[in-house]
Amino acid sequence: DLRVEIRCPGETPYFDKINVAYSRCGEEGSVETVKALTGLPINYLITINFRGFRRLVDKLGGVWMDVDRRYFNDQGGECDGCYAVINLQPGYQRLTGLKALDYVRFRHTDSDLHRNARQQQFVRAFKDQIRTNFSITKLPQVIEVITKHVEVGEGGGADVSARTVLRYGALAYTLPAGHVFQTRIEGLEGASDLTTATDNIERAIEQFVRPDAEAPQKATSVALGTKRRVKVIPPLETTVTVLNGNGITGSASSASYLLGRRSYAMVYPPNGVPANAPSFDFFETVVFFDRAREGASQAAKRATALFGSAETRPLTPAIRKLSNGALLVVVVGRTFHGRLAAAPVDQTPDRKKAEVAPRQDEALGLLRDVQPRVDFPLYVPKLIERTSRLSSAKPVRDYNMDPKGKHRTVRLVYRTGGNDYWGIQQTSWDKAPVLSAKNFSRTIGGRRYDLYYNGPRLHMIVMRTKRATYWVVNSLLDSLSNETMIAIAKSLRPIGVVSR
Template sequence: MASAPPPRSYRSARDRVAQRRARNQRAAAISTSRRTRSGCSSIIAGSIAALLLTSLVIFVLTSFATRTLDTIQQADPRLQAESGSTAEQEDLPREDLEPFTILLLGVDTRDDESAAPRSDTLIVVHVDPQEKWASMLSIPRDSVVEIPYVGYQKINAAYPIGYLDAEAIYGQGTAPAAGGAALVAETVERFLGIPVDYTAQVDFLGFERLIDIMGGLVIDVPKPLLDAEYPTENFGFERLYIPAGLQVFNGETALRYARSRHSDSDFDRSCRQQRVLRAMLRQARSQDVLDQATRLPDLVKNLERSVSTTLPISELGVLYSLADFARSLNTDSIIQMSINPDNVRMNVQGSDIYWDEYDVQRLVSRMMAGPATDDDGVVTIQVKNGAGVGGLAGQVTRVLASEGQAMLTPADAPRRYTRTTIIDYTGNVAAREQLAELLGLPQSQIRSAPDETDPPAQNGVDLVLVVGEDYDDAWTVVRPNAPTPEPPPPAALPVAGDSESDLPNLPEGCSPDF
């Protein structure tokens, strides 16, 4: 059964965003020819996320910043339709930015120019600049949801409908791309029950150019990827093979890695998208992209051609605040989530996927809550890979989550560990001993406090489990009779995860380990 529009349970960062939900319904006869071509881009949405978190600051360093930012910044048609006239985008507070939610869209504009572009995969990002964290939620393209003015269809139909009927829905003068993004935003608001404050979209070729300008990406591929039917520009197919292990991707290869659909599932592709996104953020920092003046002109030209957003980035005060947040954001503070069968019950009818409304709301509650706090009564655990085995931390995280542990996103340890070690960062004796008993570890492999050789803990972590070279294969296999406790009410759910889903939410063999 399709999810009905859930009641609002969150306040918007801007009153006007909440008010637009009360505007009069419009009767619009909307139709569109849905193209069936496979192979539309999806990961390109990740590039705009990396842009917003790490690269926006480049514009304040250039003499032509104002012109470029005015070109990239896009009016929000939802505000125009609400007021009946052109409305100015409301600025974010210039200091101590309030939390906000932005919808990231990857748009394939390389197809037939007479047809509407498509955006097959969507990423919703909730950002808390004050607490220095962000959460990402991927929505599968085949999800059946209610599209305003249209009815229940796959969510990837919203963009072309809004694109082709932009003026019919939002008023005269609305640009097609702006209409497409606005209708997707309204659709996501209805589906998730949260306000979408801003939108951002980037096109296919823009993603490739951005990666190349950054000098490529280094990604640890956990398992080989083989796609015998990767789509080509002329609507044909070719063989794509990417081996496991550390790989250096240029823009084209990074796009192919995240775009491939025939190698695994659409849910596997979602985790690859977020892996590339995190790699972009890490690359921007490691290469000091934001501080290299020689790269600024190319970056600016690429972004001007490829990116549009309703964020008020033409206001330099806002830009400085976002830049400060980008520089201070640690990749460990980016919570990765996705709607997938591991954490949300679903009803599949052909290629249509109907998600359970209650499970979706539970997932959204975690996304909006942020990292678990010290006083929420939940002990959070992060697994770090100290054995050098690709995907190991993600597999152990999944097993512990199935045992009812509250798990955070796994990561690599900064060095190799011969012995598996539990590190207690908060002095929780009962929790660390319980974890040791679950894994069969002796007291000698428990540390009551970290030492100088241990990895620093991210915000909200109570225990760190560093999986060493002595790991037991049983730690990577979910027990058939693993307990499934009753879920607590949504308001009490910690973002770190619960007994029914672990935050990585990744299919087997596709973990966010780096």
């Protein structure tokens, strides 16, 4: 619904909702409109029809998603006030292709901002599904769906090879947890047509192009009021060897030159050995580091940010032989196109007061009613976000979460004064796919918590016990501050030791 300048080929530019570019002008109009808005080159345009969306999700065995609240409408059709049928219960669950499509398309009782957030949530969940549940036996079926229902166009009008598609699938499969960054445009105003200041769009573009990989750690330090104790080795003291891992002539020398311009201390393979990796099969750039040397891991993460699509790994014996003693070895893959990213945009948030209030009574009674149906102790938050109340549509739900139906789970659903929904999930199933995507763990107030970030925003915080896990899940828009999320998690207590 963002109002932008539409660039249709052969037409005078005009202003309308951004999705008009595709409905009226097709692929070329979409690309030109987004290029004009962002100033960025467009590498690929991917289109998928509804049937393809459903089939792709189903071929992967469904997708695990956290549904923030009860969604229900049985009045579909073309009548006044009618909108798409949907019937979803709240809580973390596996959705079929049809259910997932209903969820990501919904926007009737909230806004386009919430729909965009659901779509971004789907992208993260889809990536997690590939990384945790994909098997090679599903590959032929997935390729068939992509061939029939997904169109991928490359910049300049070239066709995208199946090999390229598979490589990006492999990238999603191997990408470590916490390496997906999603950007949103802030300050949007309006109802049907959304507008915002140009500065907000420019800021979102900068964050997209130059993501702050250290934002979660910095945000945690701010929320807890602690100082980060990380040894940071400056580029001048960071020795780097660059190797060609893609087979493209000049890739290693180009990357070496660019890193040298950023003040890195360049080192070359010993004894005049060519600067080639053991193979040319590197699709993504990899920054290898010497784990025995203090600060090497952090230096590798900083260097990785310069390459965009890259990952860090400890030195292997084969790579170490070519390192010539360097702290880092960069093996450039096919995703390196002769450029380094600019310095990341600092997204460290300001410290805020936890906006919480003591309000446990209404949840306590519901949880005591549910306790006999689960085989682990339920916890109640003694503090909740100060404007929140339990949802009137579905305040609590207990159900089987895991595929085999052996583990029960309970979901509390809260609604804020701003019409956002957040929740608390409790389950004895410790293999939920989302739990594998934590950024890091911290000990807070004597308890160990796993923290899950969306950029600088804390989206989920999880406490683990021997019998269960307890999740505090932020709203779709991450409207609860980091400090508020942590305060709620710290206030969780077993219902057996809490009095009204």
